[in-house]
Amino acid sequence: MLRSLCPSGLLLSFATQSLAQSISLSIAPKATDTSVSDALDPSFAGFGIEPSNLFTFTGDETPNNFSIQLMQNLADYSGKPPHIRLGGNAQDYLIYDETYKKVAWKPNAASSAQGTYAADSIIVGPGYFEAVERFPKDTPVTVGLNMAYSGADYLERISTMAQAAVDNLNNVKLYSFEIGNEPDLWLKNLFRTAPWDGKVYTQEFLARADAIYQRVLKPAGLPANFFEAQATASTIGTTFEINMLIDDGMLDEVNGNKYVSAWNQHDYFYFFEVTPKPITLDDLMDLDQTNTQFLYWEKQTAIGLKTGLPFVLREMCSIGPIGYHGISDTHGASLWTLNFFLYAASLGISSVQMHMTVDSNASAWQPQVWYGNPQHVRPQYYAHAAIAQIIGNGNGTTQIASVKASGSGDYKGRIRAYASYAQGVLRSLVLINSKMANSSESKGSFTFNLDLGSDYQDRDVFISYLTADGAESLDTTTFNAMKYSDTDGLASRANEDPAPIRTSSTGAISIPVRDSEAVVANIEWLLGSTEVINGDGSKFKGNKASAAIRISTGASTIVWTTATLTIVAGFFLTA
Numbered sequence: 001m002l003r004s005l006c007p008s009g010l011l012l013s014f015a016t017q018s019l020a021q022s023i024s025l026s027i028a029p030k031a032t033d034t035s036v037s038d039a040l041d042p043s044f045a046g047f048g049i050e051p052s053n054l055f056t057f058t059g060d061e062t063p064n065n066f067s068i069q070l071m072q073n074l075a076d077y078s079g080k081p082p083h084i085r086l087g088g089n090a091q092d093y094l095i096y097d098e099t100y101k102k103v104a105w106k107p108n109a110a111s112s113a114q115g116t117y118a119a120d121s122i123i124v125g126p127g128y129f130e131a132v133e134r135f136p137k138d139t140p141v142t143v144g145l146n147m148a149y150s151g152a153d154y155l156e157r158i159s160t161m162a163q164a165a166v167d168n169l170n171n172v173k174l175y176s177f178e179i180g181n182e183p184d185l186w187l188k189n190l191f192r193t194a195p196w197d198g199k200v201y202t203q204e205f206l207a208r209a210d211a212i213y214q215r216v217l218k219p220a221g222l223p224a225n226f227f228e229a230q231a232t233a234s235t236i237g238t239t240f241e242i243n244m245l246i247d248d249g250m251l252d253e254v255n256g257n258k259y260v261s262a263w264n265q266h267d268y269f270y271f272f273e274v275t276p277k278p279i280t281l282d283d284l285m286d287l288d289q290t291n292t293q294f295l296y297w298e299k300q301t302a303i304g305l306k307t308g309l310p311f312v313l314r315e316m317c318s319i320g321p322i323g324y325h326g327i328s329d330t331h332g333a334s335l336w337t338l339n340f341f342l343y344a345a346s347l348g349i350s351s352v353q354m355h356m357t358v359d360s361n362a363s364a365w366q367p368q369v370w371y372g373n374p375q376h377v378r379p380q381y382y383a384h385a386a387i388a389q390i391i392g393n394g395n396g397t398t399q400i401a402s403v404k405a406s407g408s409g410d411y412k413g414r415i416r417a418y419a420s421y422a423q424g425v426l427r428s429l430v431l432i433n434s435k436m437a438n439s440s441e442s443k444g445s446f447t448f449n450l451d452l453g454s455d456y457q458d459r460d461v462f463i464s465y466l467t468a469d470g471a472e473s474l475d476t477t478t479f480n481a482m483k484y485s486d487t488d489g490l491a492s493r494a495n496e497d498p499a500p501i502r503t504s505s506t507g508a509i510s511i512p513v514r515d516s517e518a519v520v521a522n523i524e525w526l527l528g529s530t531e532v533i534n535g536d537g538s539k540f541k542g543n544k545a546s547a548a549i550r551i552s553t554g555a556s557t558i559v560w561t562t563a564t565l566t567i568v569a570g571f572f573l574t575a
Contacts, residue, residue, distance in 0.1 A: 022447040023405055023415065027429065029453045031421040036399040037345045042080035043140050045341050045387045047364065048315050048353040050088035051144065052105060052122065056358040057367045058134045060103045066375055067367045069489030072136045077388035079395065079532045081136040083175070085314040085353040087144025087231075091181050092191065093122040094146050096161040100125030112151075116189045119148035129168035140175040142228065142264075142314060147180025147208060148191040155211040162212045166220050176226055176261055178314065179208050182233040184240045198239035202248040205229060209259035224257035228264035231314065235265075236296055242303050251307065262350075263304035266315035269293055269336070272324075281327045281471060284318060284336050285434040285516075288413030290343065301347050310350040316340070317355045318380075323362030329378050331468035331477045333362070335434045335518055337383035338466060342418040342430060346402035354380070365489075376486040379468065379477035386466055386479050390430065390520060392532040394422030403429075411435055411446055426452065428522040429511075437515035439470030445512040452523075456507040460500040462526040463511070463519050471516040480520075480528055497526055 028034035049057055057067045075081040092115075095108060105124045113119035132141060143165045145158050158179075165174055183201045186192040192200075209227045217226055229250055235241045242263055251260060269290060270279045283289060304311040318336055319328040327333065337354070344352050356363035358370055364381040366373060391398045399421040407415035416432040429450065437443040452459075464480040483494040503509045513519050520527050531539045 021411070021444065022449060023407070024449040024451070025403055025405055025417060026451040027403065027419055027426060027453070028401070029426050029455045031399050031401070031424045034401050034419075036401040036421060037348060038350070038399065039394070039396060040345055040391050040398050040400065041083075041350065042078035042388075042391055042396065043083040044078075044345065044351055044391060045074075045384055046083035046085070046140075046351065046353045048085040048087065048355040050090050050355075050357050051086060051094055051124070051128075052088075052090040053356075053358050054086065054128065054131050055104055057356070058131045060131075063134050064367055066487070066489050067365070068134055068136070070365055070377065070381065070484070071139070073484070073489065073491065074384055074388045075136045075139075077385060077528065077532065078392040081139035082384070082388075083140045083142070083351050083353060084132075084135060084172075085142045085144070085178070086132060087142065087178050087181055087314065088355070089117070089181055090122060091144030091178070092119055092146050092148035093117055094161065095120045095123050095149070095157060096128075096164050097123050097125050098160075098164070101127060103127035103130055113149055115148060115191045119146065119150070119191060126164070126168060129164060132169060133171045135172050137171055139172040141169065141172050142176045142178055143169075143174065144178045144181060145208075145212075147183065147204065148186065150192075155208065158208050159212055159215045162216045166216055166222070176228050177212065178228045178231050178264055179205050181231055182266060184232040184234060184238050198241075198244050199248040201240065202245055202250050206249070206254050206259060210254050210257070213257060213259065224259055225261045227259045228262045228312065228314070229260045231264045231266060233266055235300065242300060242307070246307070260309060262310045262312050263300075263307075264312055264314045265297065265300065267294070267297060267313060268316065268320035268355075269318050269340075271320040279319065279324065279327060281330060281332050282436045284327055285332045285436050285471060286413040287336070287339055287416055287432070287434055290336070290340060294343075298347055301349055305348050311348065312351040312353075313344060313349055314351070314353045315355045316352055317360075317362045319362050320355070322357060322360040325361045326472065328360075328362035329380075329474060330471060331379045331473040332434070332436065332471035332516065334379035334381075334383045334466060334468075334477055335432060335471075335516065337380050338386050338430070338518055339416050339432050339434070341383065341387045342400055342416075343402065345400040346418065354384075374486065376475070377484045377489070379473070379475075381484060382466060382477045382479040385482070385484075386464075386518075386520065389464075389480065389528045390420055390428065393420070393427055393522065393527060393530070395533050397421075397423045398427075399424075405448070407435075407446065415446060417448060426456070426523065428520055428527065430518065430520050431511060431513050432518040433513040433515055434518075435515040436471045438472045439476075441470065443515045445514045447510055447512045449510045450508065452503060452507040452509065454507055456503050456523065457505050459503045459507075459523055461503060461509055461511075462500045462522050462524075463498050464522065464527045465498075466518040466520075467514070468516070480526075500526075 403417035405417035414435040418430040420428040468477040478494040
């Protein structure tokens with residue numbers, strides 16, 4: 001929740017637009033002087049993984065060490081592994097069978113349930129959770145449960161799956177259950193027939209939550225409020241809005257228990273066959289369009305926070321369902337991703353999971369050979385690395401505020417600024433120039449003239465760049481002078497760190513940001529060069545020191561040693 005949530009979600013003391021190529025901003029030196037987010041959990045920027053794609057990302061009988069390393073990188077940057085939502089359409093196809101021991105899924109030859117894709121069409125067993133256990137230690141995991149299945153044994157089925165999660169997840173941390181995926185679409189996909197609306201959904205949700213609590217959670221000493229409600233594709237024009245669900249009894253006590261732990265929403269900036277206008281990379285990089293598309297969710301977020309419950313985006317991405325080559329897998333998309341994380345944080349959204357599938361160009365990495373293309377890290381991953389380092393820079397105290405910074409002319413919709421606070425005081429500025437400029441073009445720049453105040457006079461400021469040859473680049477993105485290997489996910493130095501710049505005797509500083517680039521301007525030290533306290537209490541020296549990275553992979557432990565510690569993370573899903 002925000003300490004104060006302005007309608008526009010903005011931080012600002014003063015701003016003036018001069019020319020199209022520059023802006024002057026006065027930045028609040030303390031978090032108490034402006035509207036800021038609550039301290040971000042280090043797992044804030046996470047991933048969603050489609051259950052049917054889980055074994056592609058983490059491996060089947062053989063662990064996928066490439067994906068595991070990318071995840072571990074991000075954990076080392078932020079101090080905690082990214083939050084994973086194990087869910088999507090396929091969660092409502094899964095049936096758990098204890099006797100099926102393979103680390104894989106198989107079709108259910110006896111499938112008989114309703115649905116365009118039957119609600120009992122996939123069988124998984126203990127190997128499903130063995131694959132989940134390969135994520136870094138203490139990875140928070142939201143497990144999607146099958147609500148679509150409605151046979152006579154539906155309570156037994158869903159409780160069995162929940163029990164298996166409780167029993168088998170020990171290395172990672174079972175964080176919550178999501179009951180059903182996008183129930184607002186269930187008339188269309190034939191999971192339900194009329195009458196079906198938010199009221200009926202609420203009744204079915206609470207009945208399942210009650211059964212799981214009584215049969216599974218309570219005996220295990222786990223709380224009743226372990227369930228994330230809503231999980232809709234959209235609520236616009238439906239009966240699934242938060243206020244409507246509350247009126248239908250979603251937060252009422254059932255047998256003395258309240259079950260809802262968070263409001264869980266799904267969204268995409270653009271979705272094929274849903275959004276009518278064709279999309280271009282230039283559209284994605286016009287950040288005003290993101291605000292326009294997300295305006296409804298700003299309102300829903302504020303409504304949800306007023307209930308005292310967190311609001312999370314467990315399924316989000318630039319383009320759904322599987323991205324678009326040349327748009328969602330470009331450097332321009334990494335700028336969009338970094339901006340979205342910061343924008344969401346400034347609204348009070350407490351967790352964002354970017355959806356990944358093995359066949360999606362919008363996934364942060366491709367975990368294996370697919371369509372003849374080898375495994376590789378995509379530019380989006382670098383945005384995850386950036387936000388993880390920004391969060392880790394505050395060791396659990398990082399707060400984000402949006403600075404009202406806009407461009408005009410060619411820069412209209414392309415300029416964004418955010419302030420990051422650690423222990424309540426200004427720590428860094430994130431400055432984004434998303435004006436599209438391709439590799440072959442000469443590039444201009446936009447200058448941010450910043451007044452940090454007298455508390456920040458004569459201070460060194462270190463610049464970390466999220467950059468590439470151009471907006472359309474597929475493989476030249478770097479962040480903080482680091483590049484991530486397409487072979488093993490480890491980081492190496494791509495270039496030398498730039499020399500710091502210095503504020504004036506009044507705390508003023510001017511920072512030019514090239515077109516199709518973002519910078520993190522950190523005060524007093526280079527981002528990623530200080531110790532980050534991990535969830536297990538271990539310390540890492542950001543991405544600049546040597547370290548041994550230990551990754552638990554079920555029965556074995558793999559140890560990599562690298563002269564440049566970095567961070568990466570990734571998953572995938574299928575919509």
